[in-house]
Each structure stands twice: as C-alpha cells, then as structure tokens.
Amino acid sequence: xxxxxxxxxxxxxxxxxxxxxxxxxxxxxxxxxxxxxxxxxxxxxxxxxxxxxxxxxxxxxxxxxxxxxxxxxxxxxxxxxxxxxxxxxxxxxxxxxxxxxxxxxxxxxxxxxxxxxxxxxxxxxxxxxxxxxxxxxxxxxxxxxxxxxxxxxxxxxxxxxxxxxxxxxxxxxxxxxxxxxxxxxxxxxxxxxxxxxxxxxxxxxxxxxxxxxxxxxxxxxxxxxxxxxxxxxxxxxxxxxxxxxxxxxxxxxxxxxxxxxxxxxxxxxxxxxxxxxxxxxxxxxxxxxxxxxxxxxxxxxxxxxxxxxxxxxxxxxxxxxxxxxxxxxxxxxxxxxxxxxxxxxxxxxxx
Amino acid sequence: xxxxxxxxxxxxxxxxxxxxxxxxxxxxxxxxxxxxxxxxxxxxxxxxxxxxxxxxxxxxxxxxxxxxxxxxxxxxxxxxxxxxxxxxxxxxxxxxxxxxxxxxxxxxxxxxxxxxxxxxxxxxxxxxxxxxxxxxxxxxxxxxxxxxxxxxxxxxxxxxxxxxxxxxxxxxxxxxxxxxxxxxxxxxxxxxxxxxxxxxxxxxxxxxxxxxxxxxxxxxxxxxxxxxxxxxxxxxxxxxxxxxxxxxxxxxxxxxxxxxxxxxxxxxxxxxxxxxxxxxxxxxxxxxxxxxxxxxxxxxxxxxxxxxxxxxxxxxxxxxxxxxxxxxxxxxxxxxxxxxxxxxxxxxxxx
Ligand SMILES: O=P(O)(O)O[C@H]1O[C@H](CO)[C@@H](O)[C@H](O)[C@H]1O
Ligand SMILES: O=P(O)(O)O[C@H]1O[C@H](CO)[C@@H](O)[C@H](O)[C@H]1O
Numbered sequence: 061x062x063x064x065x066x067x068x069x070x071x072x073x074x075x076x077x078x079x080x081x082x083x084x085x086x087x088x089x090x091x092x093x094x095x096x097x098x099x100x101x102x103x104x105x106x107x108x109x110x111x112x113x114x115x116x117x118x119x120x121x122x123x124x125x126x127x128x129x130x131x132x133x134x135x136x137x138x139x140x141x142x143x144x145x146x147x148x149x150x151x152x153x154x155x156x157x158x159x160x161x162x163x164x165x166x167x168x169x170x171x172x173x174x175x176x177x178x179x180x181x182x183x184x185x186x187x188x189x190x191x192x193x194x195x196x197x198x199x200x201x202x203x204x205x206x207x208x209x210x211x212x213x214x215x216x217x218x219x220x221x222x223x224x225x226x227x228x229x230x231x232x233x234x235x236x237x238x239x240x241x242x243x244x245x246x247x248x249x250x251x252x253x254x255x256x257x258x259x260x261x262x263x264x265x266x267x268x269x270x271x272x273x274x275x276x277x278x279x280x281x282x283x284x285x286x287x288x289x290x291x292x293x294x295x296x297x298x299x300x301x302x303x304x305x306x307x308x309x310x311x312x313x314x315x316x317x318x319x320x321x322x323x324x325x326x327x328x329x330x331x332x333x334x335x336x337x338x339x340x341x342x343x344x345x346x347x348x349x350x351x352x353x354x355x356x357x358x359x360x361x362x363x364x365x366x367x368x369x370x371x372x373x374x375x376x377x378x379x380x381x382x383x384x385x386x387x388x389x390x391x392x393x394x395x396x397x398x399x400x401x402x403x404x405x406x407x408x409x410x411x
Numbered sequence: 412x413x414x415x416x417x418x419x420x421x422x423x424x425x426x427x428x429x430x431x432x433x434x435x436x437x438x439x440x441x442x443x444x445x446x447x448x449x450x451x452x453x454x455x456x457x458x459x460x461x462x463x464x465x466x467x468x469x470x471x472x473x474x475x476x477x478x479x480x481x482x483x484x485x486x487x488x489x490x491x492x493x494x495x496x497x498x499x500x501x502x503x504x505x506x507x508x509x510x511x512x513x514x515x516x517x518x519x520x521x522x523x524x525x526x527x528x529x530x531x532x533x534x535x536x537x538x539x540x541x542x543x544x545x546x547x548x549x550x551x552x553x554x555x556x557x558x559x560x561x562x563x564x565x566x567x568x569x570x571x572x573x574x575x576x577x578x579x580x581x582x583x584x585x586x587x588x589x590x591x592x593x594x595x596x597x598x599x600x601x602x603x604x605x606x607x608x609x610x611x612x613x614x615x616x617x618x619x620x621x622x623x624x625x626x627x628x629x630x631x632x633x634x635x636x637x638x639x640x641x642x643x644x645x646x647x648x649x650x651x652x653x654x655x656x657x658x659x660x661x662x663x664x665x666x667x668x669x670x671x672x673x674x675x676x677x678x679x680x681x682x683x684x685x686x687x688x689x690x691x692x693x694x695x696x697x698x699x700x701x702x703x704x705x706x707x708x709x710x711x712x713x714x715x716x717x718x719x720x721x722x723x724x725x726x727x728x729x730x731x732x733x734x735x736x737x738x739x740x741x742x743x744x745x746x747x748x749x750x751x752x753x754x755x756x757x758x759x760x761x762x
Contacts, residue, residue: 146415151414219726
C-alpha cells in the first residue's frame with residue numbers, strides 16, 4: 061500500500077492534557093478560500109489617547125482616575141464576570157438542574173504606559189516587570205482562591221476591545237473545567253509513569269526537535285504534537301516548576317526573552333500584530349496548596365486564530381463544535397514555518 | 412443576606428451532556444461594547460449565480476457538472492477532511508505521541524435548487540425532503556461507519572463560504588470526542604436513573620416552561636439550562652428515538668414545522684439571516700448498532716454566535732478557552748426573548 065505521510069494522510073492525534081483527539085487533515089490547506097476575511101489588525105495606534113480608559117491619567121467608566129503609572133498597572137475590571145460576594149443559588153435537587161455558587165475577582169493589568177507597544181516590542185526588563193506582577197497576583201489571590209487564571213486576549217479578532225497592551229486575571233472559588241481536566245490528566249500520568257507529564261514531554265521534544273519553535277537554557281516553545289489551532293504553541297520550563305511565582309530571577313529573565321522571541325516570530329509570520337488568546341496554567345492554589353501537586357508543571361498556552369494570512373482565520377465551527385477539532389496543516393509544518401522566521405521584528409527592521 | 416437572583420448574581424450551571432460547568436454572569440450584558448463588529452449577513456443573494464459551484468447545472472472544482480436538481484442534492488466534498496482509504500499512521504509507542512488511523516467520507520448536501528432561500532423560508536414539504544435525505548444518509552453511511560455527523564455552518568461568521576443553502580455530512584471510522592463524551596454521560600445517567608437523560612430532561616422542561624422556545628405534539632425546543640452560546644437551543648423529540656432514520660412520516664412533518672418556527676424566530680431576533688452551526692446527535696452506528704443504545708436520545712444542537720445585535724457576537728476567547736465557558740445573559744432570558752418573537756418571518760411580513 062501507500063506509505064503514510066502525515067502531510068498527505070489524515071489521522072488522529074491524542075491530546076494527553078485534555079484526554080481527547082484532534083483530526084489532522086493537512087491536505088485541506090490545498091482548498092481555495094472564498095469565505096469570510098477579517099479586518100487586518102490595526103497597525104497605527106496612538107501612544108496616548110485621551111479617551112482610552114487604560115492610559116495613564118485617564119478616567120475609567122466608574123469615575124476612578126488612573127495613576128500616572130510608568131510600568132504595569134492593575135485595577136478591578138469595571139464589568140467583572142466574578143464578584144466576591146454573590147449569594148448562593150437556591151438548591152434545585154434535580155440532577156439535570158444543578159447549580160453552584162461562583163465567587164471571585166476579575167482584574168485588568170496594563171503591561172506598559174504606552175498604547176503603541178506590545179510584549180515583543182517592549183524591553184526585556186519591562187517584560188520581566190509583567191512576569192513579576194503575574195507572580196505577585198498568583199501569590200496574592202492564590203492565598204485564598206483555588207484558581208487564578210491569567211489570560212491575554214490580543215487583537216479584535218479575539219474579542220479584545222482595547223488596543224492598549226493588557227491582560228486579565230480572574231480568580232475563582234472553583235477549579236474551572238479546563239484546569240480540572242488538565243489536573244486529572246496530569247495526575248493520572250504521574251501515577252502511571254512516575255514523572256510529570258509535561259516534564260517528560262519537554263525532554264522528548266527537546267530530543268525530537270521537529271516541533272520546536274524557540275528554545276533557551278531554561279525554556280522551550282513547541283507546536284504541541286496535539287495542537288488544534290494552526291499555530292498554537294506550548295511554552296514550557298525545562299525544570300519542574302509548579303507555579304509562576306516559583307520562578308527565579310534568572311528564569312524570569314529567560315522567560316521574558318523567550319516570550320519576546322516567540323511573539324516576534326508570531327508578528328513576523330503575516331507581518332501584522334498577531335492576534336491570540338494566551339494564558340498560564342500552574343498547580344491550583346488556595347486549599348489545594350496544602351495537597352501534593354507534584355504531577356503539575358507550569359506552562360502557557362498560546363491559541364492564535366489565523367490560518368492562511370493576516371485576514372483568514374481558522375473557523376472552529378460545525379464539525380469542530382459538534383464532533384471533533386480538525387486542523388489543516390501538521391504541527392510539524394507549523395513549527396518549521398515559525399522556526400524559520402527571523403527573530404528581528406518586522407517593525408524594527410523597517411526603520 | 413441578599414436573595415439570589417440568577418439575572419444579577421453569577422453562578423455555575425452543570426451541563427450533564429458534557430460533564431462540565433458554565434459560568435453564568437448575566438450582569439455582564441450591562442457593559443458597553445467597543446470591540447469588533449462583524450459584517451452583517453448578506454441579505455441579497457441571487458437565486459442563481461453561474462459561478463456558484465452549488466447551483467444546479469454548474470461545474471464544480473473537480474470538473475463534475477451538477478444535475479439540474481429540483482429538491483436536495485448530495486455530492487462528495489471536493490476537499491474532504493476524511494477520505495476512505497488513508498493508510499495507517501506509523502505506531503509511535505510513546506504515550507505522549509499517540510496517533511490513530513482516521514478514515515471516512517465528507518459529503519455536501521444542498522437543501523434546495525435556489526440560492527436565495529433558507530430553511531425557514533422553504534415550504535414544509537421541501538424541509539421534509541431535507542429530513543428524509545438526512546435519514547437516508549445516516550442509514551446508508553451508518554451501515555459501516557460508527558459515526559455520521561450531519562452539520563450546517565450557516566453564515567460567513569460561522570466559516571461558511573457559500574451562501575447556497577446546504578449542510579455537510581462527515582462519516583468516520585471513529586467516534587469523535589463530542590459524541591464519545593455525550594455517550595458516556597447519557598450511559599452513566601441511564602444506569603443511575605433508569606431513564607434516558609434527555610427524555611427525562613424534555614419532560615421536566617415541558618413542565619417548567621421557562622426555557623421553552625417552541626413546542627408541538629412531538630417536539631420541543633429549549634434554551635438548555637446549561638446553554639453556553641447566548642441563544643443556543645436544543646431540539647428534542649418527546650418520544651424515545653435513537654436515530655433520525657427512525658422518525659415516522661408524521662414526526663418528520665412535525666420536525667419540519669418546528670424547525671421552520673425556530674429558525675423564523677432566530678431570523679426575527681435581529682432581522683437578519685441568523686448565523687449558526689447546528690448538528691444532529693443520535694445513537695452511534697456501524698458496529699455500535701449491535702449494542703444496547705437505550706441511553707441515547709436523538710437531538711439537535713444549535714450554536715448561534717450573536718450576542719447583542721446582528722453585528723456583535725459573543726467571543727469565546729481567553730477565559731473560555733483556558734478556564735471555562737462564560738455567558739452574559741441567563742438561558743431563561745434568552746428563551747423568553749425568542750419565545751416572544753413573532754412566528755411570521757420578517758421577510759414575508761415586509762412584502
Ligand atoms: O467545509 P468548509 O465549509 O469548507 O469549512 C468550514 O467547515 C469545516 C467543518 O466545520 C471547518 O473545519 C472549516 O474551518 C470551516 O471553514
Ligand atoms: O473581558 P472583555 O475584554 O470585556 O471580554 C472578552 O474576554 C472575555 C473573557 O475571555 C470574554 O468573555 C468576552 O466575550 C470577550 O469579549
């Protein structure tokens with residue numbers, strides 16, 4: 061018979077962090093695209109906009125005035141999905157109508173006082189300040205809340221409604237679905253194999269090399285073997301680290317470097333400010349901190365929507381929503397493309 | 412303390428079909444929206460377009476000429492994600508690099524010879540023809556394939572690249588993630604409660620009434636208690652039915668009616684041809700047909716992306732991708748809104 065070629069022959073790949081499968085049909089990239097095109101990301105953003113509620117010195121929706129901050133700046137989301145004091149829902153005993161209390165806080169964190177920079181264009185020490193603040197928030201909110209979700213929605217395509225560089229931090233009194241699933245998978249793997257899943261994975265990928273995007277002494281970025289989004293990546297420490305606040309100064313500097321390198325490549329791929337949603341997963345906090353979390357390994361997921369160009373994204377729709385995720389190029393093809401891109405940002409090259 | 416009000420106080424709701432939770436934060440609808448707006452759905456589509464590969468008599472990408480069909484028309488997708496004869500992937504034994512063979516077929520099914528109609532604007536008997544063809548395909552492909560996924564991506568917003576009314580049918584040699592999860596959940600419920608989950612659910616909703624959108628003698632449409640998309644609905648038969656091909660003639664006519672009523676309300680909500688992805692889930696087929704599938708109940712899911720208007724959708728991004736799905740209005744609010752809309756289509760009212 062014909063010899064199997066992952067670029068030509070569809071197959072399933074297993075995602076051990078979510079206990080699910082992805083359909084890889086790389087030959088689909090050949091089809092022409094006649095569907096929706098997106099507005100390309102805005103490239104010219106003013107450094108300071110008097111109407112932007114995230115800029116230093118400006119007034120927010122609730123009437124509060126931002127300080128003239130010169131590094132990061134954290135404040136409470138004016139329209140939080142989680143509030144600390146919501147009353148408990150009434151208990152409906154029927155198993156098909158179950159509800160649970162949800163309490164928490166939602167914070168917004170500006171990365172920089174200027175609206176016209178992004179992480180790859182910021183200085184290394186400015187990115188270290190962002191990492192330090194992430195670590196601080198995990199420590200502070202994680203003292204009581206079992207889960208602290210740091211995430212960044214970048215670009216209008218990813219529902220971001222403000223161009224100022226920022227992320228969000230939502231802490232909750234419950235372990236959300238995704239980390240609960242990841243916790244279960246990592247625990248089962250650890251029990252069976254005696255080593256943390258993602259520690260073993262990083263070692264394997266460091267040897268195999270074909271899915272590496274960027275690497276350094278302490279960090280590794282790969283397009284995971286089971287990636288669903290076209291240019292999805294996984295950022296991993298090489299050492300066993302449970303939470304972001306455990307990183308040493310040297311590791312934080314290395315993290316700033318590798319983030320800048322990855323995000324520069326992302327921007328260079330289609331020569332636009334690359335949209336994505338990203339977020340950190342680490343061992344749960346709050347009362348979970350007292351338990352053994354050796355199965356956990358800190359990591360960040362990057363989920364970028366673009367597939368073909370700056371204006372054509374991958375639609376995760378009918379088949380993906382109702383049956384299974386499907387991708388149109390192999391993770392190895394995506395990794396190679398990213399790996400071969402220059403590490404100098406197209407915006408600084410132009411100058 | 413304050414009395415719990417689901418419209419004011421965030422809480423979690425359990426989805427028994429996916430064994431997961433959704434965060435309901437209805438007070439979030441109050442925030443102003445300054446983010447991305449979508450191009451509104453195209454309202455003026457020519458009945459016949461000589462360049463549209465789905466129209467009767469036209470030539471498709473592979474050189475085949477469509478017949479002059481006057482009802483439904485089924486053909487093989489020219490760029491299929493699943494092909495019947497892909498070779499097996501090489502077996503990598505490492506548990507973190509698992510792959511599996513994937514084989515199947517991808518079909519496209521036109522609903523009608525005209526490009527300027529949609530299901531709610533088609534005649535009842537024309538919709539019955541669509542249902543008959545769905546049933547036929549499930550029977551035919553289900554004879555060998557364990558899963559036959561019927562799905563419709565409607566609107567450019569949902570990655571649909573052709574305005575001609577059509578759906579897709581992808582059959583696979585594996586049970587995809589979503590039906591596998593649903594199978595597991597329905598089985599566990601049946602074993603514990605002695606009645607199919609969705610049969611019990613339909614009875615409860617028929618009594619409670621607050622989440623009903625439309626109902627008839629044989630069918631029920633609700634915004635499920637655990638809905639994640641703003642106007643998500645679940646279409647259920649009242650009788651225990653495993654698969655779509657088991658529906659009687661009378662039930663198919665009733666289904667055509669209730670689909671037309673639901674989709675008319677959807678179009679009337681923002682007075683546009685409402686985008687969505689929808690699909691059918693029924694008991695697995697192929698070799699699964701020989702097993703006991705009493706825990707299964709046929710149903711259709713509708714996942715529409717719009718939240719605030721014809722041009723503002725719900726973004727399922729950072730928190731949703733990395734932590735947990737979150738919604739901005741209660742399912743009861745969504746159901747009430749849909750329920751109170753007229754059952755005459757805004758396009759026929761205008762005339
Ligand atoms: O099959 P189409 O219409 O070419 O493609 C559409 O539906 C598929 C199945 O949901 C998705 O994988 C694609 O991303 C989407 O654009
Ligand atoms: O918080 P924002 O920026 O207002 O809103 C954005 O992120 C949230 C968390 O991922 C999503 O629920 C919203 O749909 C999205 O528009």
